[in-house]
Amino acid sequence: MSRRAHRKSKTGCMRCKSRHIKCDEHRPKCINCTTAGFECKFLHSAQLSINEEAIISQKYKLALAIDDSISSSEVPIQDSSSEINILDLKLFYNFISKISVVIWSGLDFNQNYDKVLLGIALKHQHLMSELLAFSALHMSEHEIEKRHYYRSIATAYQNRALSGLKECLEHLDESNCIAVLLLSNLIGLHSFRTVFASLSDSVPFSDFLTKITHLINLQRGVRAVVSPYWSWFLSSAIGPAMRNNHEFRMRCSSMESSDTEILKQFILSKNLGSETNEIYLKELENLQVNFNQVKLLQDKNPKPIQGLFAWLVTISREFLQSLEAEQAEALLILSFYGVVLHHYQECWLIRDAGRILVNFVIERLGLDYSPCLQWAEEQTNSDTTESIENNKIHTILRERQQLSLSPSVMI
Incomplete structure (x- = not known):
């Protein structure tokens, strides 16, 4: 019928x-x-x-x-009409003295980008609110005794920034589109830190994927809305920074490297079909750019994180659906992204997220996928004193071996 x-x-x-x-x-x-x-x-x-x-x-x-x-905040922030806000001054100083140098250190457009960002933030309250929110998040990582207080402040300021972003979208034009683009970049960094900071062995992996998916869609949405202004951006004050960043990414793309080759060959051996292979191999190709970026910046201390989350934001919807369904090959690719993150573990935005992400995948896939996961596990534990016999993947191997030798188990 x-x-x-x-x-x-x-x-x-x-x-x-x-x-x-x-x-x-x-x-x-x-x-x-x-x-x-x-x-x-x-x-x-x-x-x-x-x-x-x-x-x-x-x-x-x-x-x-x-x-x-927009989240709930337990700590109110001082009204912007006050003549002098000591908290704002403290957060602003913290941003210009300690944060921007880490985010954009080593890149040619560092100083110019800072000037543009701060100049526009002084004209657009919603961008300034996110700048202060991001700074409060940073202080919550470094002033442990006040962590709860500063995280609440960060939430309150980000709520103000998000409300301002929503208003700007109703009247988007050349007068505020740069502020919207810069705001989305800071919100992205802020939000990714919030999500990755929640990574732990006790957090359900599905919860993590749900949060990441939401943030990816938020970032994509902003870029889709401001896309009609893209050519105008290139001729604006942020044009040099955008071109510099694009040229750097193109340089990374042109490098010949093989960090993802072992996973590429593994996926091809699974006979998943040409369409599925194309989806996965494309993501591996894009992920290799991040590995190449690590190589180019290996002498920088600290490494600039600009572009580090580009892979997450640009993954295809089909791949995102595979992640949400926890398809094994998609999780393997995610574990390799964890290796990239681990190279930036000295940055307060990343910390131990890479290693935990790899361990998440190991716990779900186990022995059958150990050839690929062993490399990821070794990379994320290479700087620890823990012997390889005691690492997670070898623990799984031992448990499986003992289970298979047990006389009470029927195969």
Whole structure:
């Protein structure tokens, strides 16, 4: 029997579209939004071009993602109308003296980027709020006795920044698009640290993937919304920094290296099909760029982390779906990203995240995938005094061997 054709609604509300559910199209509020108590918005009745409709839809999805990112804060921040805010001054000084030098150290555009960032932050309160939030997060890592206090401050300031970002998206133009782009970069670094800081053996891996997926979609959303201004960015004050960063990434891309070759050959041996192979091999190719970046910056101390999270933000939706489904090959690729992160362990934004990420994958895949995982495990434990006989992968091997020798086990 032939399947009955289904005509996709083109006039449903934005929330129903973003959730991929059927909308009854009742105006001014559809039943779904009315029942859930959500704000209900429809596209303008006038006909829009495909690009215009896509941008409007992306803005709405991004607004929803921003709403989901706003967290509760237990510590109120001082009103911005105060003449002198000592906390703000302390956070601002901490940023310019201790943070920016770590993020962009060793890159040619370091000083120019700092000047542009600080100059624009002084004109846009939402960008300044995130700058202060990021600084508070940094101080929470270094002033242990006040960790809870500074993390609450970081949350409060980031909430203000996210609210400001949402307002900017409603009136995005050349006067604020650079601030939005810089803000998204800082929010990305801040959010990735928050997620990776939560990594521990007691945190469910699915929770980690859910948080990472949300942050990836938030970053993608911002970039999609500001994409019409990309050529304008290149001719603006941040143009030199963008070109410098692009040239550096291209240099990394052109290097001949084989850090991911063992995993590439393993995936090809699994007979997953040409389409699946293409998805995985493309991600490995992009991940190799990060390995090459590590090599080029190995003499820098500290290593600049700019571009470190580029692989996560640019992974394909198909690969992201494989990660969410915890497909073995996708997890293996993620473990190799953990090796990249481990090279930056001296940075407060990374710490032990790489090693924990690799161990997560080892615990899920075990012995069958040890040929690839052993290299990742050795890389992330190479600087420890723990002997190789006691590492996690060898513990798994011993347990499996004992199990197979037990007379009470039926195969």
